[in-house]
Amino acid sequence: MHKLTRRNVIVKLTGTGAALMCPAILNAQTVDLDWDNVPTTAPIGQDRLINVDAGTSQIEISALQPGEVAVIARPTTDETYSATGMIQYIAVHHRTPDQITFGEANDQAGTVQNSTYFVVNLVCEHRGKAIGITGDPNVPFACTDRGSRHSSNYNASGIGVSGASEGDSLSFPDYTLSVEGDQMILQLA
DSSP states (O other): OEEOOTTOOOEEOTTTSOEEOOTTSOBOOOOOOOOTTOOSSSOTTGGGOEEOOSSOEEEEOTTOOTTBEEEEEEEOOOGGGGGGTTEEEEEEEEOOHHHHHHHHHHSOTTTOSBTTEEEEEOBOTTTOOBEEEOOOSSSOEEESOOSTTOOOEEOTTSBEEESTTTTOBOOOOSEEEEEETTEEEEEEO
16 A cells, blocks of 8 residues: 655745645645646656556555645556556545535535545546646646646636636546545545
8 A cells, every 4th residue: 555644745946936746745835837848748746646556556645634635646548548648647635624615515426425535537628638736725726738728727626617628527536535543545446
């Protein structure tokens, strides 16, 4: 089983106005991102993903604090992920109290197993490009393709609020969340 630790943090790049985001543990702080030259094939911070094998995986996510996001990468044969190099990127977002309230009012029926943890595929519904983590608690997900006909932004329930995917929803992996003692376990099918 994979386990998240508090050692994984955001590394701010001094003087650039940008942040290199470590998706293993990511504080949802508002950051001013320069989206120029961001690859569209993987989420921002791709150098420090939690890599798991294809198929069933267990990840212990108890270390996530409210507002933090873990990104998990696993190989797939599903053509939905052809624009991301046949890698399925999955975000686990430990929601803040405000995001939990928002989610309880706006989540799609049957897609969220636990209102505290939002689990979603990081692939844009428009053209299948990777989704990046914005750090904005109201719009935490955005397509890495920021072209004038793209630029999809998604709220904390995974619903497109602007850009080419406005009104569309991010997809959801096949997963279960369970509590084992004092641990929260994410199982990917």
